[in-house]
Amino acid sequence: MNVAKFGGSSVANAEQLRKVGDIIKSDPKRKFIVVSAPGKRFKDDTKVTDMLIQLGTAYHNQQSYNDFLVAVLARFKEIINDLGLDSSLIGEIENNINAALRVEGTLESKMDAIKAIGEDSSAKILSAYLNQNNIPAQYLNPKDAGILVSDEPGNAQILPESFELLYKLREKNGILVIPGFFGYSKTGNLVTFSRGGSDITGSIVAAGVKAALYENFTDVDSVYSVNPNIVDNPKEITTLTYKEMRELSYAGFSVFHDEALIPAFREKIPVCIKNTNNPDAPGTFIVAEKETSEKCVVGIASDTGFCSLYVSKYLMNREVGFGRRLLNIFEDEGISFEHAPSGIDDMSVIFRVNKFTKDKEKIVVERIKNELKVDTVSIHRDLAVIMVVGEGLVNTVGVAGKAASAFSKANVNIEMINQGSSEVSMMFGIKDTDIDAAIRSLYQTFFE
Amino acid sequence: MNVAKFGGSSVANAEQLRKVGDIIKSDPKRKFIVVSAPGKRFKDDTKVTDMLIQLGTAYHNQQSYNDFLVAVLARFKEIINDLGLDSSLIGEIENNINAALRVEGTLESKMDAIKAIGEDSSAKILSAYLNQNNIPAQYLNPKDAGILVSDEPGNAQILPESFELLYKLREKNGILVIPGFFGYSKTGNLVTFSRGGSDITGSIVAAGVKAALYENFTDVDSVYSVNPNIVDNPKEITTLTYKEMRELSYAGFSVFHDEALIPAFREKIPVCIKNTNNPDAPGTFIVAEKETSEKCVVGIASDTGFCSLYVSKYLMNREVGFGRRLLNIFEDEGISFEHAPSGIDDMSVIFRVNKFTKDKEKIVVERIKNELKVDTVSIHRDLAVIMVVGEGLVNTVGVAGKAASAFSKANVNIEMINQGSSEVSMMFGIKDTDIDAAIRSLYQTFFE
Known part of the structure; x- marks a missing residue:
């Protein structure tokens, strides 16, 4: 049934x-x-x-x-x-x-x-x-x-x-x-x-x-592997896992209402996206698990409107609670953050730019300077996020190399890489003006 | 004087x-x-x-x-x-x-x-x-x-x-x-x-x-660009910034006692590491700032003894405070973490393995399962960290691609990439058995 x-x-x-x-x-x-x-x-x-x-x-x-x-x-x-x-x-x-x-x-x-x-x-x-x-x-x-x-x-x-x-x-x-x-x-x-x-x-x-x-x-006949407004006639996705879908949705794929699938997900019921106007097309299946195929990248999503705030302080990693105090300032000011990668003496906070007015920026920067006594603090607006998504991707030698090379082929500088937190995706931060060139180069690398 | x-x-x-x-x-x-x-x-x-x-x-x-x-x-x-x-x-x-x-x-x-x-x-x-x-x-x-x-x-x-x-x-x-x-x-x-x-x-x-x-x-005549026990006669570093030194020290370069340089750092006094037995050798300078040269990678450091804990939960990024609660469990159990990269529905915590006994592991995993109701939790011991360090590296197109390709040339899978939090380094996580092969391949890519 x-x-x-x-x-x-x-x-x-x-x-x-x-x-x-x-x-x-x-x-x-x-x-x-x-x-x-x-x-x-x-x-x-x-x-x-x-x-x-x-x-x-x-x-x-x-x-x-x-x-x-x-x-x-x-x-x-x-x-x-x-x-x-x-x-x-x-x-x-x-x-x-x-x-x-x-x-x-x-x-x-x-x-x-x-x-x-x-x-x-x-x-x-x-x-x-x-x-x-x-x-x-x-x-x-x-x-x-x-x-x-x-x-x-x-x-x-x-x-x-x-x-x-x-x-x-x-x-x-x-x-x-x-x-x-x-x-x-x-x-x-x-x-x-x-x-x-x-x-x-x-x-x-x-x-x-x-x-x-x-x-x-x-x-629509199916979910495309990449935004068809950037790449002509992109490959259609046959099968997607729930996890893959979530990662793609994050960066702009509007496959499903975010919470809609939870009940089906809990029961591991497969979902098929099909076209009323072309019901014979196989559509895209969303499943709980799938066999890892050789070609592990299933889709490439991108989204704009991100911002990163960078702070550095000599011997930061010796200072207990630094990260917590930095994120508290964000919480206080009502800005919810997406990621907070930390280095040795550096930390970045990535967040959506929509609520970050120039006035808010001034307050946040001042508080960071005064309360955390950092060496430097800088803001990069106009950050775009690219997600390269696929089950098994993290355990396949060479995917990161291919992806990173695709950026350099397109002469795009990578501002941020976040790999390893997710088992099904790699996240890249670039300037939003580079997004089309980067997506095309990545598509060529992984799908052509 | x-x-x-x-x-x-x-x-x-x-x-x-x-x-x-x-x-x-x-x-x-x-x-x-x-x-x-x-x-x-x-x-x-x-x-x-x-x-x-x-x-x-x-x-x-x-x-x-x-x-x-x-x-x-x-x-x-x-x-x-x-x-x-x-x-x-x-x-x-x-x-x-x-x-x-x-x-x-x-x-x-x-x-x-x-x-x-x-x-x-x-x-x-x-x-x-x-x-x-x-x-x-x-x-x-x-x-x-x-x-x-x-x-x-x-x-x-x-x-x-x-x-x-x-x-x-x-x-x-x-x-x-x-x-x-x-x-x-x-x-x-x-x-x-x-x-x-x-x-x-x-x-x-x-x-x-x-x-x-x-x-x-x-x-020693100078600081080497890479551990001489792994690569024969590695290139000597002429000039290093304080920041670069800190990043290299983190992953095993024993250049200096961590806090020793703070007073000199505050006054921006250049430091020169020289050899009493060969005082005519130019040594390695540690400076506050240097001109960004074309060749931006200055050193490659590596250290073993890290562990990663991975959790995934459908719709995690909708759950306010999830990350904080996960890190609180670590704090409660007396394990200080090094990094906590987060994805959409996933989060990893990277920490030094030395205090993480098997008993402690059991407690932490149980607490995460019970208190956070996650879908999966897994532990990877035997993680090694490689730091590719150099001022200007983050703003140079192609460095990430070259680095990632060096890993795949050596047939080494990258478990984790952390780039963008630091302006002077890229951090890679790999299996510790892969460390020599990875370091040699990276050295070849950036120094030969």
């Missing part, structure tokens, strides 16, 4: 939903279906969830909201009519919206109820469409599915007892279509996960029913 | 002292002379300081100590007779020893008084020898020189007011011969520095008199 989750673009209109129907029909293992709210149909389109947020905001600000209501209903009406489904569904959705607007509780709780309409309606539409096409299916509300969550609006956390309840769904007949993005608290409130939460629902259901596979349908 | 310090082997016997006399005579800038106690004359010889410790220990344990006293006096008698100096000096030394044995105070204070006899006698002998050879010189007791220290037996710290007192010595005529290794507390107690403390005295005097150069005479 598999779980298949279809993202916003896969349920954006009737044409896409027909593809979804064909995909479900083509493999009887696809028993548990999780759907997002209708996404964009074209570049400048508005996602249904965003329309619902506008609607809810206007309502609660006691502004006119009828235009938003009409627009939302028009999106669903178009889909329902194009699929030739019973138009009573439109009335049902309208009733749901009106009920959601009148939910009791805090503003956040009310908004959660409204935001959830998108996924809920998608699930009802898909279920009706499947039945129309003689595929026995039923819409299953998350409450009935057993998705119990903490009462934190917009940031629900799954409760452990959910998994046992979900496991019982295996006994139900036919296909079960479950809306993503929300669950219910023990007191019966609808609560949403963080944004992108349909991936979370899919992962929870996969873990609960102990799925053989969690298929995640999007609009 | 220069300070010249002569180590134990330079004052071990009359032959060596004649060389010292010639060296002092050959350059009138050598005004301040600091001497160690007589060291070994041959491989299995005993240093005078060790003989004095045996003597003092026997005396304070109320055991027979006469044999030790005779042996110490014999060493001095031999030198004094061989140099043809007035034999009244021997009686003076014997009187000093007897006075030292009867010093009031704690056992540590008494031992300090006895240990200092070696340096004190060396200075008296050298001064007499210089005068005999028509070089106007005088023995100067550290109390009269102005070397005021804290009252911590065996670990004296210089008091700041000493430097002003020392500066006044510039006005004295002739050569001043000062015994190394000890100073006096404000209450008049003789207190020694930590072992190897004659280097400290030299550095203090150099800082105090604002010497143009601090010459440190030993028994």
